[in-house]
Amino acid sequence: MSSPFLDSQLAAFDAQAPRLPGARLGWLAESRRANRDALAAGGLPGPRVEGWKYSPLRALERRAFVASDAAAMAPALPPGAWTLAGVEGSRLVFVDGLLDRAQSRFVAEEGVSLLGLAEAMDSGSDGLCHALGERYAAADDGFARLGAALAADGAVLRIAPGVQVRQMVQCVFVSRAGPADLAWHARLVVALGVGARARVIEHHLDAGTHANFGNLLTRVTLEAGAELDWLRISGEPEAATAIARTEVELGAGARYSATAIEAGAALSRHELRIRLAGAGARCESRGVFALRGRRHADIALTIEHAARDTTSLVHWRGVADDRARGAFGGTIHVAVGADGADAALTNKNLLLSPHAEIATRPVLEIDADEVKASHGATVGRLEEGALFYLRSRGIPEVEARALLTFAFCREMLDGIAEPALREAVAERLRQLLPQRESLPLDGAEPAPDLIRGAGVGEPGTRQGDLSPAFRARHDDDGDDR
């Protein structure tokens, strides 16, 4: 396997490996080497790998990236760039994937251990082997292998059993434009002891106009009864490439509740892989992708019900405007013996432009006997009736569209318990949504085949409402159909 992208990354590994943090740890060096070799042999997922159908990597493969460099750390960002209402506590700022201590803040709390990953690796911190030693074996693990081989920094958060962390822990990621496009790889390790409780914010800032490649690999382990709330705000510049994989393992009675808003990028992929390993474990994932311009976002969610009486709740909404392309894949697998599992998945999407595309693929695989499972997915347009209702009361069309689109997405933020934070995230969401007339001004009507299988509505109206529909896109990365 060879491509400018792979070659540049493998070269970076060969140059950096001896200098990576924790290089003296035998198990870590071996794991990095094994993942590097697997990547060299297997490459990145190709267009024929089903789960990657909507994230074509051809354009990325043609590009070479340089490694991030601590010496060239960006100047401090304006204060407030990462301020979220009501969020105090520790804040780790990563510039090009490297912890910037000058901009970070560590707030000590009893029973909470928070370290930069490089520091943790160098000190040979216990327990890292389990979180970092994995050799990624699946054919589509290319980016995970890359992250495991090359991650030079990140964070390790450990909560002692029974500790309820008061403050939120915030990880802010920012990248900047330089003389050459760069690639960074980082890892987050989060482990909650029995009955512990914490809240984490993963915040990717849309700052500047770089075309960098970011790769974040997150491993979360929740022991019995532990509870973790996770908020992910992803807003990269339009030319950036953003890859993130979050792996979560839940013990008995543990709870993981995640909310995400995704603004997409030139290529953006968010994988959330949750394993409900202990009886009574529960996970919730709510999210919105709101895409403009030529942005892309691919949300790939996999939930494994591996124990009895486990619950998963997945509610995502998607909005695509202009020539944006969104994809949502939600796969729920209920394993043999995981009786009493309860799984619900919905994904509703709005197309705001005739050139936007959204694909949704909910999949339920059930191998247990007593299971409650439901799923539903739609792709549609703003309902003509609602739009007319607002306009008939005097609200101009542009505002009426914006209002309805925002209302469509906002529900997904209900999982954020703190009102001030929820409001701040809602405001961020509002900024992501189109505020203007979406349909072309020349009055071009959407092609009738644009929503395949959709209810076309009454003759004489041009809007289909939110009827079940499926829209496939070309498997090429060309922009036009």
Next chain:
Amino acid sequence: MLKIVDLHVRVAGKEILKGVDLAVKAGEVHAIMGPNGAGKSTLGNVLAGREGYEVVRGSVEYRGRDLLALPPEERAALGVFLAFQYPVEIPGVNNTYFLKAALNAQRKFRGEPELDSMQFLKLVREKLRILHVSDELLHRAVNEGFSGGEKKRNEIFQMAVLEPSLAILDETDSGLDIDALRLVADGVNQLRSPERGFLVITHYQRLLDYIVPDRVHVLVDGRIVQSGDKDLALALEEKGYAWARERRLEAPAP
């Protein structure tokens, strides 16, 4: 105030209104009665500016303007209000927020200062009091989970807040029990004024016991076949629409 001349309207390629003439002066209440499929709701929708209604011929003049040339939001800002037969549920949009956005959008269009939250709440409280509507209505999403009666009352409440010049009530009585009907009619009667015209579209005469019209028009098969005072409604109730339909057949084709 409103002058409809020879209005022909097509919906999905089918002609529904086939030459409607109607004039409503300020201060008047006109009732449009007719059987199902006569084109009553089409008339309301075309006046409010709904898409999908193709005007083939004729004109609608409203306060000296060509109403049909305006988008729905401008018609609203100029004082046209349609109380929907089937008010739309809008999950996620708070009723108060919606109404404030609507009122301020209208005021902005007319060059009037927008109301701040305090001024708006004061106005809303006053209207709630007059209409005997519970303020619980304000905190819910627009029409979401409302009963049929609540939806219709919400329409009248919106009308009271927006204070239109021309109010079109599209079968506001349908699906209401007698108590709800009376409340809705009371609301409308409160809003009757010398500056305001009403077009009350209804299937049954019952509503007109409570909202007494100045004129009654019978719409059959896309044309007004008969006009008269409130007694015409009573005659219709007694003799049925078949009677009016026959009278239309007797009338010379236009």
